[in-house]
Amino acid sequence: xxxxxxxxxxxxxxxxxPAEPRIGSRNRTGDKIFxxxxxxxxxxxxxTLAGIAxxxxxxxxxxxxxxxxxxxxxxxxxxxxxxxxxxxxxxxxIALVIAAPLSIGxxxxxxxxxxxxxxxxxxxxxxxxxxxxxxxxxxWGIFFLxxxxxxVFRWLEQTLGFLPFFAGPTxxxxxxxxxxxxxxxxxxxxxxxGVNREVFLQTPRLQEEAALALGATRSExxxxxxxPFARSGMVSGAMLGxxxxxxxxxxxxxxxxxxxxxxxxxxxxxxxxxxAANIALNFPESSGLAVNTLIATGLVLFTLTFVVNFIARxxxxxxxxxxxxxA
Amino acid sequence: xTTTTTPTAxxxxxxxxxxxxxxxxxxxxxIVAVVVLGALATLVLDAPVPLVVGxxxxxxxxxxxxxxxxxxxxxxxxxxxxxxxVTLAFAxxxxxxxxxxxxxxxNGLARFDWxxxxxxxxxxxxxxxxxxxxxxxxxxxxxxxxxxxxxxxxMTAVYLVEYGRGRLARAITLLVDVMTGIPSIVAGLxxxxxxxxxxxxxxxxxxxxxxxxxxxxxxxxVRSVEEMLKLVPNELREASYAxxxxxxxxxxxxxxxxxxxxxATGVTLAIAxxxxxxxxxxxxxxxxxxxxxxxxxxxxSSLPIFTYYSxxxxxxxxxxxxxxxxAAALTLFLIVMLxxxxxxxVSRIFGSPTSR
Numbered sequence: 001x002x003x004x005x006x007x008x009x010x011x012x013x014x015x016x017x018p019a020e021p022r023i024g025s026r027n028r029t030g031d032k033i034f035x036x037x038x039x040x041x042x043x044x045x046x047x048t049l050a051g052i053a054x055x056x057x058x059x060x061x062x063x064x065x066x067x068x069x070x071x072x073x074x075x076x077x078x079x080x081x082x083x084x085x086x087x088x089x090x091x092x093x094i095a096l097v098i099a100a101p102l103s104i105g106x107x108x109x110x111x112x113x114x115x116x117x118x119x120x121x122x123x124x125x126x127x128x129x130x131x132x133x134x135x136x137x138x139x140w141g142i143f144f145l146x147x148x149x150x151x152v153f154r155w156l157e158q159t160l161g162f163l164p165f166f167a168g169p170t171x172x173x174x175x176x177x178x179x180x181x182x183x184x185x186x187x188x189x190x191x192x193x194g195v196n197r198e199v200f201l202q203t204p205r206l207q208e209e210a211a212l213a214l215g216a217t218r219s220e221x222x223x224x225x226x227x228p229f230a231r232s233g234m235v236s237g238a239m240l241g242x243x244x245x246x247x248x249x250x251x252x253x254x255x256x257x258x259x260x261x262x263x264x265x266x267x268x269x270x271x272x273x274x275x276a277a278n279i280a281l282n283f284p285e286s287s288g289l290a291v292n293t294l295i296a297t298g299l300v301l302f303t304l305t306f307v308v309n310f311i312a313r314x315x316x317x318x319x320x321x322x323x324x325x326x327a
Numbered sequence: 328x329t330t331t332t333t334p335t336a337x338x339x340x341x342x343x344x345x346x347x348x349x350x351x352x353x354x355x356x357x358i359v360a361v362v363v364l365g366a367l368a369t370l371v372l373d374a375p376v377p378l379v380v381g382x383x384x385x386x387x388x389x390x391x392x393x394x395x396x397x398x399x400x401x402x403x404x405x406x407x408x409x410x411x412x413v414t415l416a417f418a419x420x421x422x423x424x425x426x427x428x429x430x431x432x433x434n435g436l437a438r439f440d441w442x443x444x445x446x447x448x449x450x451x452x453x454x455x456x457x458x459x460x461x462x463x464x465x466x467x468x469x470x471x472x473x474x475x476x477x478x479x480x481x482m483t484a485v486y487l488v489e490y491g492r493g494r495l496a497r498a499i500t501l502l503v504d505v506m507t508g509i510p511s512i513v514a515g516l517x518x519x520x521x522x523x524x525x526x527x528x529x530x531x532x533x534x535x536x537x538x539x540x541x542x543x544x545x546x547x548x549v550r551s552v553e554e555m556l557k558l559v560p561n562e563l564r565e566a567s568y569a570x571x572x573x574x575x576x577x578x579x580x581x582x583x584x585x586x587x588x589x590x591a592t593g594v595t596l597a598i599a600x601x602x603x604x605x606x607x608x609x610x611x612x613x614x615x616x617x618x619x620x621x622x623x624x625x626x627x628s629s630l631p632i633f634t635y636y637s638x639x640x641x642x643x644x645x646x647x648x649x650x651x652x653x654a655a656a657l658t659l660f661l662i663v664m665l666x667x668x669x670x671x672x673v674s675r676i677f678g679s680p681t682s683r
Binding site for chain 2: 028031039044051113114129130134137138139140189193218222246247283287294
């Protein structure tokens with residue numbers, strides 16, 4: 001945190017000779033206007049967030065109170081949103097399970113394994129993954145990844161078919177929950193490995209050197225100093241990735257072939273849709289109460305991601321205050 | 328911790344620091360051996376490529392630690408296994424990037440021509456047509472979003488770094504972070520819900536898209552500008568105050584110019600981040616086949632939307648629509664990469680404020 005040396009700028013001028021009071025007062029007015037504008041900009045953020053919740057609630061409310069048979073699906077709002085909520089969480093959890101170990105490996109490679117000189121460019125390279133538009137990911141997933149994965153799914157069905165996740169029958173197109181999860185995992189890798197890299201690099205140098213001086217190998221040093229130190233950072237990185245995965249829309253909308261079911265089968269051809277994908281697929285053709293219903297599901301999604309992100313950021317903020325990492 | 332039983336007959340040259348360690352060339356030699364064997368297997372035995380790659384990875388994972396176990400002991404073997412694992416994780420992350428670039432370029436080049444960049448889709452049913460309307464729409468919507476987001480973002484960052492104290496500043500910091508995680512589709516729904524109140528439920532226009540993108544862009548701008556302002560040395564501020572300059576003039580004349588390059592980089596990256604957003608525009612700007620340059624009136628196409636609809640509703644026969652989808656994806660990809668490159672060049676040339 002930078003702290004300006006004096007907060008009472010312009011003070012000395014006020015006490016100066018009365019010949020120049022105009023300059024002092026003009027400066028003070030300028031200061032007031034400027035700091036007022038800055039504060040107003042900051043408050044805009046709060047207003048926007050409150051506005052999002054308020055407007056979604058306002059437009060979504062009719063769906064919440066409407067008679068059950070008027071809501072799409074004909075069973076009311078909660079039965080409508082349940083399979084979607086399930087699909088959203090399932091896809092995000094698959095993505096998280098795949099991305100969490102990988103992102104730790106990537107971050108460790110850049111922070112502790114790669115030669116110093118190439119570490120930063122390699123970091124950019126991973127960050128580039130974050131810049132690819134989601135619709136491009138969707139096209140890639142459906143054209144390239146899904147067909148490649150079909151034989152893998154077949155194999156999973158044959159060898160691990162006794163598990164409900166891989167019960168089959170395998171989708172012939174490869175457009176399954178697992179494919180969506182893998183695409184999501186690729187999409188959240190950059191943010192997760194970015195956070196992990198940052199906390200790994202904050203490990204106190206002296207602790208690392210002490211471990212090495214005691215004869216630890218590099219992997220032992222990492223397990224003894226870096227990972228324990230970075231634990232809460234890794235948790236919050238994972239939460240941020242989870243938040244991203246929960247809200248990702250187009251990639252899922254393109255890759256999944258959705259149905260209104262709750263199914264743990266990850267490789268079959270009937271999959272639960274996700275809230276975001278469902279909105280993207282149905283919104284353009286909807287009217288009347290269907291629009292309100294979709295907005296209400298958006299409110300559910302907003303609440304979910306808000307809570308996840310809020311917890312993640314609160315963990316990071318607490319860590320900054322107490323860990324002494326920045327001391 | 329290495330070998331405990333020392334052989335008796337050792338010449339002096341063999342006893343040294345490297346005793347009980349694998350020679351330095353062992354790692355590259357193992358990798359070369361595995362790659363050569365894999366290539367042989369593919370060429371001679373005609374083995375499927377994914378299988379060979381998988382087996383090769385497994386071979387690396389086993390051979391190096393096994394060698395190390397024999398010569399160096401269990402702990403070093405463990406260490407080598409982790410090195411291989413971590414490196415593999417990184418290589419695995421580069422695979423999708425590589426495959427994305429190859430897939431998009433290969434499929435996109437078929438229709439990425441002058442015609443594609445200079446015509447719209449008016450009256451096009453099968454072959455031909457272009458993305459001019461989408462490119463113009465993307466530029467207008469993103470430009471408007473930038474005009475809205477940059478002043479708010481910079482002023483919020485100024486507030487947080489230069490003025491913010493106490494609970495309000497802490498709340499804003501936390502909520503800016505939370506705002507970075509808002510799903511893009513929710514931003515679109517927000518813009519829709521906001522404008523539907525005034526213009527009715529069939530509202531679709533460019534400014535709405537700009538508002539939705541701003542919701543996504545402002546927190547990114549705030550974050551990066553904040554980081555840059557924190558890097559401005561306090562001595563500069565204090566020197567300015569010591570000359571009797573008021574705080575706001577110090578910020579406008581000293582702090583912001585010092586951080587200008589960093590701010591430009593951050594804004595460029597923020598633009599790159601939102602220019603590819605599809606979901607919010609799907610909700611609030613809709614899609615159209617003709618060039619519309621008026622963001623206050625009517626539907627407006629954009630590159631991501633054009634990509635999406637060209638693929639999902641390709642028309643008859645479908646292959647031309649799909650070709651256009653890939654060409655649009657390639658255009659979008661090139662724009663995003665170009666923006667990233669510009670950002671890196673700006674920060675490389677002008678440097679961060681600390682280097683001055």
